[in-house]
Amino acid sequence: MICISPILVIIFTSIFVLLLDAFLPNGDKKLLAIITGLGLVIAGATSYLLWEAQPQSLFHQALRIDQFSIFFNFIFLFLTGFTLVSALPKFDSQHPFPGEFFFFLLAACSGMMLMASSSDLITFFMSLEIMSLTLYVLTGLYKQRIQSIEASLKYFLLGAFSTGFLLLGIVFIYAATHTTSFAAIGHYLITSEHVLPPIFMLGVGLLLTGFAFKVGAVPFHMWVPDVYEGAPTVITGYMATAVKAAGFAVLIRFFLVTLLPILNSFSTVMITITILTMTVGNLAALIQNNIKRMLAYSSIAHAGYILIAICSANSQSFNLSIGAVVFYLVAYGMMTFGAFIVLSAVSTHKHIHTLKDVIGLGFKNPWLGASFSVFLLSLTGIPLTAGFIGKFYIFSTALKAGFYGLALMGILNSLLAAYYYLRVIVYLYMKDEEGVLEKQTPEFAWHVVIGIMAFATLYFGIFPTPILNFIEKAVLALF
Amino acid sequence: MNFENTLLTLLILIPFIGTLKILFMPKTYEKYLMWIAFGFSVFEFLLSLTLLCYFDSTSHLLQLVQKVSWISTFGISYFVGIDGISLWLVLLTTFLTPLVIVATTPQKHTRMYLASFLFLETAMIGTFVALDLFLFYVFWEMMLVPMYFIIGIWGGARRIYATLKFVLFTLAGGVLMLLGIIFLVYLYHDQFGVFSASLLDMYSLQIPSEYGQLLTPQNLLFLAFTLAFIIKVPMFPFHTWLPDAHVEAPTGGSVILAGVLLKMGTYGYLRFALPLFPQAATYFTPILFTLALIGIIYGALLALAQLDLKKLVAYSSISHMGLIMLGIFALTPNGVSGGIFQMLSHGLATGALFLMVGMIYERRHTRELDQFGGLAQTMPIFSSFLVLFTLSSIAFPSTNGFVGEFLILLGVFQNNPWISALAATSVVLGAYYMLSMIQKVIFGSIRYAENKSLKDLSIKEISVLVPIVILIFWMGLYPKPFLSRMEKSVDYLITHAQNYDLGVYEKNK
Numbered sequence: 001m002i003c004i005s006p007i008l009v010i011i012f013t014s015i016f017v018l019l020l021d022a023f024l025p026n027g028d029k030k031l032l033a034i035i036t037g038l039g040l041v042i043a044g045a046t047s048y049l050l051w052e053a054q055p056q057s058l059f060h061q062a063l064r065i066d067q068f069s070i071f072f073n074f075i076f077l078f079l080t081g082f083t084l085v086s087a088l089p090k091f092d093s094q095h096p097f098p099g100e101f102f103f104f105l106l107a108a109c110s111g112m113m114l115m116a117s118s119s120d121l122i123t124f125f126m127s128l129e130i131m132s133l134t135l136y137v138l139t140g141l142y143k144q145r146i147q148s149i150e151a152s153l154k155y156f157l158l159g160a161f162s163t164g165f166l167l168l169g170i171v172f173i174y175a176a177t178h179t180t181s182f183a184a185i186g187h188y189l190i191t192s193e194h195v196l197p198p199i200f201m202l203g204v205g206l207l208l209t210g211f212a213f214k215v216g217a218v219p220f221h222m223w224v225p226d227v228y229e230g231a232p233t234v235i236t237g238y239m240a241t242a243v244k245a246a247g248f249a250v251l252i253r254f255f256l257v258t259l260l261p262i263l264n265s266f267s268t269v270m271i272t273i274t275i276l277t278m279t280v281g282n283l284a285a286l287i288q289n290n291i292k293r294m295l296a297y298s299s300i301a302h303a304g305y306i307l308i309a310i311c312s313a314n315s316q317s318f319n320l321s322i323g324a325v326v327f328y329l330v331a332y333g334m335m336t337f338g339a340f341i342v343l344s345a346v347s348t349h350k351h352i353h354t355l356k357d358v359i360g361l362g363f364k365n366p367w368l369g370a371s372f373s374v375f376l377l378s379l380t381g382i383p384l385t386a387g388f389i390g391k392f393y394i395f396s397t398a399l400k401a402g403f404y405g406l407a408l409m410g411i412l413n414s415l416l417a418a419y420y421y422l423r424v425i426v427y428l429y430m431k432d433e434e435g436v437l438e439k440q441t442p443e444f445a446w447h448v449v450i451g452i453m454a455f456a457t458l459y460f461g462i463f464p465t466p467i468l469n470f471i472e473k474a475v476l477a478l479f
Numbered sequence: 480m481n482f483e484n485t486l487l488t489l490l491i492l493i494p495f496i497g498t499l500k501i502l503f504m505p506k507t508y509e510k511y512l513m514w515i516a517f518g519f520s521v522f523e524f525l526l527s528l529t530l531l532c533y534f535d536s537t538s539h540l541l542q543l544v545q546k547v548s549w550i551s552t553f554g555i556s557y558f559v560g561i562d563g564i565s566l567w568l569v570l571l572t573t574f575l576t577p578l579v580i581v582a583t584t585p586q587k588h589t590r591m592y593l594a595s596f597l598f599l600e601t602a603m604i605g606t607f608v609a610l611d612l613f614l615f616y617v618f619w620e621m622m623l624v625p626m627y628f629i630i631g632i633w634g635g636a637r638r639i640y641a642t643l644k645f646v647l648f649t650l651a652g653g654v655l656m657l658l659g660i661i662f663l664v665y666l667y668h669d670q671f672g673v674f675s676a677s678l679l680d681m682y683s684l685q686i687p688s689e690y691g692q693l694l695t696p697q698n699l700l701f702l703a704f705t706l707a708f709i710i711k712v713p714m715f716p717f718h719t720w721l722p723d724a725h726v727e728a729p730t731g732g733s734v735i736l737a738g739v740l741l742k743m744g745t746y747g748y749l750r751f752a753l754p755l756f757p758q759a760a761t762y763f764t765p766i767l768f769t770l771a772l773i774g775i776i777y778g779a780l781l782a783l784a785q786l787d788l789k790k791l792v793a794y795s796s797i798s799h800m801g802l803i804m805l806g807i808f809a810l811t812p813n814g815v816s817g818g819i820f821q822m823l824s825h826g827l828a829t830g831a832l833f834l835m836v837g838m839i840y841e842r843r844h845t846r847e848l849d850q851f852g853g854l855a856q857t858m859p860i861f862s863s864f865l866v867l868f869t870l871s872s873i874a875f876p877s878t879n880g881f882v883g884e885f886l887i888l889l890g891v892f893q894n895n896p897w898i899s900a901l902a903a904t905s906v907v908l909g910a911y912y913m914l915s916m917i918q919k920v921i922f923g924s925i926r927y928a929e930n931k932s933l934k935d936l937s938i939k940e941i942s943v944l945v946p947i948v949i950l951i952f953w954m955g956l957y958p959k960p961f962l963s964r965m966e967k968s969v970d971y972l973i974t975h976a977q978n979y980d981l982g983v984y985e986k987n988k
């Protein structure tokens with residue numbers, strides 16, 4: 001029981017914060033922020049204490065707490081914490097966030113933590129809904145801005161649609177196997193001597209569709225650019241990183257671990273999705289002038305790179321492949337979140353959307369510009385950044401498993417991507433025209449978040465070994 | 480850990496510390512930034528001279544080696560060392576950087592300019608001394624970042640196009656090399672059961688290859704590596720980034736680009752492509768010979784047609800680099816030594832020419848040949864230097880260019896007299912375009928009033944050029960100290976091309 005304490009801490013804090021908000025005088029949100037932060041820290045500390053514990057299954061195998069889920073807990077807690085800190089300046093600017101922001105943030109975090117620990121389709125579905133529903137609201141946090149509301153509605157409608165697919169998939173799988181537990185489904189696959197019933201495959205296919213929607217894989221990516229553009233930038237950063245990590249965590253637990261025996265029958269579909277996701281994401285990003293949209297498409301492309309590692313999971317390269325996915329999620333989380341927070345930091349007074357708006361940022365705000373460049377170079381995959389180690393890891397996996405074509409596609413795609421990332425740097429440093437940006441010192445909170453992200457991006461790029469060891473341990477705990 | 484083994488690491492770290500120092504210097508010291516950077520780079524140069532003391536020229540083995548495990552999951556280590564092939568290239572880098580810093584530092588964004596150059600120096604030295612495939616790739620790509628900024632921020636009118644083109648071309652070659660590196664790491668794991676990315680371990684690999692077959696692993700790996708290198712050199716038909724990058728880059732950028740970065744391609748070929756994939760190298764040599772020859776003649780013809788001074792020097796680079804590649808492909812002692820020697824002479828002469836182009840551009844704000852004429856009367860010192868460097872560039876006897884080109888042609892002649900004869904036309908063409916450039920710029924009568932009032936070189940500018948002149952004549956008149964230190968490594972490379980297996984040098988053994 002003790003091992004779900006991090007999740008419980010987050011859930012209780014979220015409810016406490018929600019109730020407290022009702023009794024606090026208007027405008028005083030500092031206390032809420034402090035309590036939220038405290039909850040995150042306590043959850044982090046308890047997770048840390050649990051790191052050495054044995055893997056445990058709870059509630060009739062509905063949850064599985066192992067190093068893998070704890071590692072993801074860290075990712076979620078860190079990202080939620082950083083989102084919290086970067087949102088703080090937004091409480092005094094023109095469009096302040098409402099007080100229930102803290103509740104939704106924590107609820108989303110608890111949903112993600114449950115998701116990474118779920119080992120039953122029902123738990124998975126419920127945690128997914130906790131996460132999604134709160135995110136629909138977070139997306140529409142700017143009630144005064146039409147784009148924010150539109151994004152929220154769009155996200156909600158399409159999300160509900162994909163939820164339908166997921167649920168139907170779960171029903172079909174249940175019909176075939178009479179169980180919803182991952183372990184029991186895995187057992188069924190190993191022991192069943194007959195050809196698998198089509199309804200099972202159909203169920204898996206529908207689930208796959210649902211996953212593809214959540215991680216923003218082509219052809220279920222249509223919502224991504226609109227929602228990412230419309231949502232408050234801080235929330236976009238959170239969605240682009242934490243939600244994606246949660247989606248891939250379940251994808252690993254269910255598709256790679258549970259469905260390992262029948263993985264081959266999906267390889268064609270998966271490879272097609274992978275190549276499409278990378279290529280469509282990059283081609284669309286290539287023509288964007290709006291930075292937020294560009295980063296949205298780039299996040300689609302990055303989901304594609306991660307899918308390369310998932311495609312190349314076979315019996316020999318299994319641990320390597322999951323390790324690559326997890327490391328890439330960490331690296332991607334840092335650089336993408338950092339990039340979005342930079343955007344958020346420069347657009348306090350004006351809305352900075354297009355490339356033209358950031359002209360001269362590199363010299364007007366040297367540290368912001370330098371950090372933004374670090375994130376962009378990392379997204380490109382230039383050495384000494386975490387993004388490079390991540391790409392190296394992913395392509396290693398593909399070559400190890402013998403997917404040369406996939407590796408080549410990935411390489412060509414990252415070349416394509418280099419153009420639009422480097423183009424942003426052109427606007428940051430190399431244009432002659434005077435930009436609209438004013439010289440301003442961003443809030444201290446942003447400085448802290450961006451600084452930590454940039455430092456971590458470089459640190460993991462130069463010394464990846466410590467975190468690779470952690471990931472290795474997390475991956476081994478899956479079995 | 481003694482001083483010898485950390486020397487190369489120090490050489491890599493000092494410019495990097497300089498970069499940080501420059502970046503974090505308080506605003507009040509803005510005026511002294513250049514001298515701080517200059518101090519760092521001079522110290523670096525002096526330190527690199529101690530390499531000559533520690534280097535044992537009687538051995539072909541890798542010296543001053545340091546190895547530290549880095550990413551153990553893939554057997555990647557921080558592994559550096561030098562031999563006769565890389566020694567002079569390191570010195571060329573440390574020699575040119577202080578000159579560039581003192582001669583070309585602009586008023587605009589000075590801090591970032593200096594930081595970029597010092598960071599670039601770290602990356603360049605790292606590339607030349609890295610003995611781990613992964614480490615080599617890291618330095619190879621790292622160098623793109625400062626160069627991207629240097630061309631993009633301080634370049635000419637079309638700088639953004641030029642810098643993006645430069646970076647994307649180099650990246651395109653690089654990423655395929657990365658796939659090749661990963662493949663080699665796994666191949667090593669398959670054959671020996673442990674992970675390693677060390678170059679020395681790779682030399683002992685048996686890479687599948689079948690005589691006469693095109694699509695063998697060895698051939699494909701060779702192509703992946705060689706593509707990266709010949710884009711960098713650049714060889715025809717991958718040379719199109721070079722004129723843009725050279726012309727648009729600021730003077731300092733052009734000097735380093737022509738002086739050092741291009742040599743990374745030829746160096747990479749010698750260090751990696753040739754010894755790692757000997758059968759494939761033999762298989763593709765005719766094609767590479769042809770490309771080099773086309774480059775030599777095509778580059779020279781293009782240089783002939785240029786009306787812009789900087790473009791002329793840029794195109795002449797293509798021709799010269801083709802000749803260097805030709806010498807290396809010949810795989811004879813003279814050819815390869817000549818190739819390495821010519822890398823140094825080309826670095827010095829072309830670097831100096833770019834500096835001079837920069838100096839005249841600063842005064843006249845044009846680089847068109849037609850706009851000049853009669854400069855010998857108004858700028859005698861400038862004109863004399865220009866003539867000196869031109870002589871080196873066209874391989875005039877007693878300059879270093881002569882030694883290099885002569886050795887290359889001699890080396891190629893031993894096995895392929897006809898190719899040597901064709902390549903020799905570049906010397907004739909080179910003399911033609913360079914001398915007619917000289918004629919247009921400094922001789923004749925003064926046709927434009929602006930040219931009458933041009934100031935001659937300042938003391939600072941002269942003191943930048945004099946060290947280069949001294950080296951040019953030293954290398955031209957007494958090349959032995961330079962050649963003798965590369966001799967052993969080159970001989971070993973040629974005699975053992977098919978079973979290359981470098982060891983680590985240990986003193987008193």
